[in-house]
Amino acid sequence: xxxxxxxxxxxxxxxxxxxxxxxxxxxxxxxxxxxxxxxxxxxxxxxxxxxxxxxxxxxxxxxxxxxxxxxxxxxxxxxxxxxxxxxxxxxxxxxxxxxxxxxxxxxxxxxxxxxxxxxxxxxxxxxxxxxxxxxxxxxxxxxxxxx
Numbered sequence: 001x002x003x004x005x006x007x008x009x010x011x012x013x014x015x016x017x018x019x020x021x022x023x024x025x026x027x028x029x030x031x032x033x034x035x036x037x038x039x040x041x042x043x044x045x046x047x048x049x050x051x052x053x054x055x056x057x058x059x060x061x062x063x064x065x066x067x068x069x070x071x072x073x074x075x076x077x078x079x080x081x082x083x084x085x086x087x088x089x090x091x092x093x094x095x096x097x098x099x100x101x102x103x104x105x106x107x108x109x110x111x112x113x114x115x116x117x118x119x120x121x122x123x124x125x126x127x128x129x130x131x132x133x134x135x136x137x138x139x140x141x142x143x144x145x146x147x
Contacts, residue, residue: 001041001105002081004030007054007139011074013123014130021121023072028133032081033097033105036147042109045145049073050117054139062139066117073113076123076131077106099126 005027012022029049033042055064055071066073082096097105103125113120123129 001037001045001109001145002032002034003045003049003143004078004081005049005052005054005141005143006030006133007136008074009134009136011131011133013074013076013121014132015124015127020129021074021076021123023074023119023121025069025136026071026073026119027066028074028076028131030076030078030081031106031109032077032079033102034082034095034146035097037097037105038147039105039108041145041147042105043112045143046109046112046116048143048145052141052143054141070118072119072121073117074121074123075106075110075113076129077102077125 008028010024011028012019050067051065053065054062055069057063079093079096079102082093083091084095085091106125110122
């Protein structure tokens with residue numbers, strides 16, 4: 001699975017003008033399942049995401065995790081993270097999981113996140129979403145957990 005994490009002061013997802021997910025300070029996680037991914041990759045990605053020390057401690061060093069600071073987690077599905085841009089100018093998405101499997105893994109990931117962390121919000125799988133955020137830092141971290 002692939003994720004791009006953005007440390008945010010706040011973030012929200014809108015669909016057709018309606019806010020469907022919102023957090024204050026925490027992480028915005030764009031998430032994509034690739035072919036061959038399963039629940040094991042989703043579990044490993046979530047564990048890494050929750051424990052990654054990218055929040056500042058009292059000395060201003062990135063030494064605290066999302067769990068340490070009690071921040072929110074906004075999870076947004078984004079199959080375009082699997083884009084292959086090596087040939088030509090039009091990205092290919094053949095490495096992304098099939099839509100049904102991508103949705104199943106996204107739903108599994110969200111359920112596991114809600115069981116492990118107190119503040120979880122989401123977008124909507126395969127929806128046309130507008131994501132609004134204030135990136136804190138800016139801090140943007142790519143993660144990839146393979147089979």
